[in-house]
Amino acid sequence: MELHQLRYFVAVADSGGFSKAARICFVAQPSLSQQIIKLEKELGQRLFERLGRTSVLTEAGRALLPRARLILKEAGDIKSGISDDLGSGAGQLSVGLIPTIAPYILPGVLKRFYESFPKARISVNENLTERLIKSIIGLEIELAVMSLPIEDKLIRMEPLFEDPLVLAISPVHELAKSEHVTIEDLRGIPFIALDEEHCLGEQINNFCYERQINPDIVCRTWNLSTIQHCVSFGSGVSLVPKMLVMTDVSNKCVYRPIKGQSPKRTVVAAWHRDRKLSKLAAEFIQIVKDEYAYLLETRSYEGSGNVSPIIANF
């Protein structure tokens, strides 16, 4: 069965004759007749009673007619339907984020995304960089939000923003008294470190190593929120991303920017080198940027370059 056969069939049913239908379809009458006969053979049912002047539907033809119309309508609507879907933001998007980013921007990003594209379905995968890259290459996710460095040749990237690392300290800690700290202050003090399986943990590690600073690592954890708790209990200090600070409502820690060569991580969107980003994915990237800019604007009161220790008005 093919669509043109259904088109011919409907034309005959509507016009009441093979010849008229042929004119409507801009084909010769024998061509149309043959296709109708072919359709009748395939269905094993005669579709029209050929009377002298006109042709009328048989019972089988009457049963076919609404189905044929439906199919033709759906086929005819495909092109505009696809455009509508693309235009309206309907569709499916699969993204990934690393665990040191997701908790801080995902809530706001999802909220924005659903507001902008209520018809879209999004699926989020929170995982370590290595696993996300595999998912990109394996085509399981379209896009990932991660942190440099990423070396895989199959990955293409676009930078989203730079996220500074700031010192997290207990409010009663000695260093909390000054408005800002320097790298040198880290030397030899008890330090709560993020596990190096996290790229952020590795980045901090490298950062200290390059400057030949060996913090006294008293704890190595998998979770930034564990770090927060340890720091607030005075177990040590740590370096945490600013996006954590901007969404911290606990008031248990204070945060100080690093004077001088402030460490930072570069957050990027990454996707398969050979894939063209879908419209939804491109929009998602923009939303992530917007969200971070929004956090910067509303949640960090950097009067004289320092991070406010207390976030009010959440």
Add this chain to the structure above:
Amino acid sequence: MELHQLRYFVAVADSGGFSKAARICFVAQPSLSQQIIKLEKELGQRLFERLGRTSVLTEAGRALLPRARLILKEAGDIKSGISDDLGSGAGQLSVGLIPTIAPYILPGVLKRFYESFPKARISVNENLTERLIKSIIGLEIELAVMSLPIEDKLIRMEPLFEDPLVLAISPVHELAKSEHVTIEDLRGIPFIALDEEHCLGEQINNFCYERQINPDIVCRTWNLSTIQHCVSFGSGVSLVPKMLVMTDVSNKCVYRPIKGQSPKRTVVAAWHRDRKLSKLAAEFIQIVKDEYAYLLETRSYEGSGNVSPIIANF
């Protein structure tokens, strides 16, 4: 757009590659590729991203996929769907009946029909013979229940039953005293006649003319129920079809069979000479027969050849 293109498209989407899809569809890979490319051109959208090893849907492809599946499913279900419709008695039937038949059997026939074919739609047209024949030829109705004679060469017929004509008289009339009457009793007595535009009126007219009986026609009406009222008021007698008697619950008239050559009309189903009756139409014919037989069985108590004047237990 053609269905085989959608089939190929779905196969690629499902298998994740053109070559695999081609094997699934039992065509060579270039053939399938060409059809996909053709579809992409028609839609103005690229449907797959061709990556090295596999191909994945674009956003447009994702939008197309469910639509394509739907259409293919509907197309695949057509054959069985038609069979189901025919088997389940779904469908549309247009019938006609003449006014001297419809009131007496239509209620019971429709009830039976709806019980047997709850999914069917029936449309009934009550009209004079001449108009019904036009409707048959004009293909507006498929079937008509009428009375002989019918001469049109374009009409094919099947007899349904013979419906005797019986004398309708007032209960206080002289003739009501005898169990039966003869034709000769009609001579010269006041007679309520049906208009000759009705075939029944003409038949009665001819019947009397052939026997050279000239009843004294005191009233000519368009409606059998008018006749009933006139007769019950003693204005005269009339000949009415037995199907009227069998459904008369008024008890205002009594009815007497005609002894000897009883007049009768032959009720037939009529349809277009060149049309094959649909299953529903054939069933309708059978139901009309059944209904008349049922009326005969339950509504006429012909103990000794006479018609019961009073129909009880309705």
Add this chain to the structure above:
DNA sequence: CCCAATCCATAGGCATTAACTATAGAATAT
């Protein structure tokens, strides 16, 4: 790092099939 395998696109020939012309047979309208 190279080689083999795989994948998709292109090109060109083949074959199928849909379309066309011409016409016949039947039915209808004038």
Add this chain to the structure above:
DNA sequence: ATATTCTATAGTTAATGCCTATGGATTGGG
């Protein structure tokens, strides 16, 4: 009765889908 209209058939042409061969590109394995 004649002319017109309708559908089916036959035979031919044209289109188009399919095939084989091949090339460029990528991938996976040794």
